[in-house]
Amino acid sequence: MALWGGRFTQGPDQRFKDYNDSLKFDYRLALEDIEGSIAWADAIYSAGVLTEQENKDLKKALEELYEEVSENLDEIAKCDDEDIHSYVERRLIEKVGNLGKKLHTGRSRNDQVAVDLKLWCMKACDHVLSSIDKLQKQLLKVADENQGSIFPGYTHLQRAQPVTFTHWILAYIQMFERDYLRLINAKELLSTCPLGSAALAGTAYNIDRDALAQALGFKCATRNSLDGVSDRDHVMELLSCASISMVHLSRLAEDLIIYNSGEAKFVELSDKVTSGSSLMPQKKNPDALELIRGKCGRVVGALTGMLVTTKALPLAYDKDLQEDKERLFDAIDTWIDSLDMAALVFEGIKLNKQNAIDAAKGGYSNATELADYLVSKNVPFREAHSIVGRIVLYAISKDKALEDLSVAEFKEYSEVISDDVYPCLQLENILAKRDIIGGVAPAQSAQEIKRMKEYLENR
Ligand code: ARG
Numbered sequence: 001m002a003l004w005g006g007r008f009t010q011g012p013d014q015r016f017k018d019y020n021d022s023l024k025f026d027y028r029l030a031l032e033d034i035e036g037s038i039a040w041a042d043a044i045y046s047a048g049v050l051t052e053q054e055n056k057d058l059k060k061a062l063e064e065l066y067e068e069v070s071e072n073l074d075e076i077a078k079c080d081d082e083d084i085h086s087y088v089e090r091r092l093i094e095k096v097g098n099l100g101k102k103l104h105t106g107r108s109r110n111d112q113v114a115v116d117l118k119l120w121c122m123k124a125c126d127h128v129l130s131s132i133d134k135l136q137k138q139l140l141k142v143a144d145e146n147q148g149s150i151f152p153g154y155t156h157l158q159r160a161q162p163v164t165f166t167h168w169i170l171a172y173i174q175m176f177e178r179d180y181l182r183l184i185n186a187k188e189l190l191s192t193c194p195l196g197s198a199a200l201a202g203t204a205y206n207i208d209r210d211a212l213a214q215a216l217g218f219k220c221a222t223r224n225s226l227d228g229v230s231d232r233d234h235v236m237e238l239l240s241c242a243s244i245s246m247v248h249l250s251r252l253a254e255d256l257i258i259y260n261s262g263e264a265k266f267v268e269l270s271d272k273v274t275s276g277s278s279l280m281p282q283k284k285n286p287d288a289l290e291l292i293r294g295k296c297g298r299v300v301g302a303l304t305g306m307l308v309t310t311k312a313l314p315l316a317y318d319k320d321l322q323e324d325k326e327r328l329f330d331a332i333d334t335w336i337d338s339l340d341m342a343a344l345v346f347e348g349i350k351l352n353k354q355n356a357i358d359a360a361k362g363g364y365s366n367a368t369e370l371a372d373y374l375v376s377k378n379v380p381f382r383e384a385h386s387i388v389g390r391i392v393l394y395a396i397s398k399d400k401a402l403e404d405l406s407v408a409e410f411k412e413y414s415e416v417i418s419d420d421v422y423p424c425l426q427l428e429n430i431l432a433k434r435d436i437i438g439g440v441a442p443a444q445s446a447q448e449i450k451r452m453k454e455y456l457e458n459r
Pocket of ligand 1: 022026083109110113317319321322323
């Protein structure tokens, strides 16, 4: 059943219908469309369009439909209706006859789809928030279990200074925390209800739009009907939140792919999230992580697509906006799946402590310490930097670590170096010295883990 047709003398070409119909993807808005319709029935009842009995009958039928479709949403996609709004209206009319035809009074599919999608976005935010929360808790668990484990720290992918595995994990917990807060902000910002904007000029029926908004769980009504039906900022914003978070996930994935490589062997991934090669029997590939890294492109693509679709779009509603849904649904699904997959990776991850320590020891990552030592002996830092540079060059030529040089060898470069240099070069001491907020000292990490645990449990 089409929702229009009176002014047409010919039906649509099948090829146009296939191109135009959106039920195959907007069926995912079925529950939100019914929720919006129930609230709308109350609104037009209060405006005197429906009798009390009619309102009751309509709502009862809509509630029944809600139960029926929530069991198997996917089934809806197979129907021939133009979109989810046509589907719900047809099913309603099948249940209550002509009364069902009254529900659309004062409403347009333009404000209907706008409110449906916002309701969907609010629920999607909650799902994503819960997945971020689970990932952070899993990361915190592994950070806690590995406290004090020395790990090589990099800049330019060159060994720079020693860190701990825990400190590295805590960095990602911070990134996901920003993703979490960003999403809360986005959810807050989208909490205005466009229903009542009708096609573009606002409904002609006297309804209390703020009350309608609150009945649907929004903070208040949108303040301009043209904007109400054409605003898709929330789609762009959720896609932007998703993109930034997927970028974080891709960095996490890439770090782990490197740490898990045969060259590094700092961590070992569990069999549960890796797969083998059909040709090379020895292979164990980090597919879960590679897919997380790869899917980032798909989500960023969805954001780019939505921005371009909306660019220069004239007010108010245009059919271009129908292009908002597939990419939003896909991006949110992908985001949730990737967060969950990252959590699964950390369920079975194993740290190869010794390999990590060996790597942290190599690469002269205690050279900065030697410079600081010289500074403590009153050598100006710039000079100390240059002295240590020359000592490193010498050590490389001897294939020795700094701590393996003798005092006599050190003294060739600076008279002030004596026996007390060795403790300064020890990794444990290097870490322990950085005991400030955000620093790598294990004592600092222990506090941070405690703080994050309390925070995550109580938010
Ligand atoms: N399927 C449409 C969409 O997703 C619903 C709104 C249709 N409005 C219209 N005037 N044809 O945007």
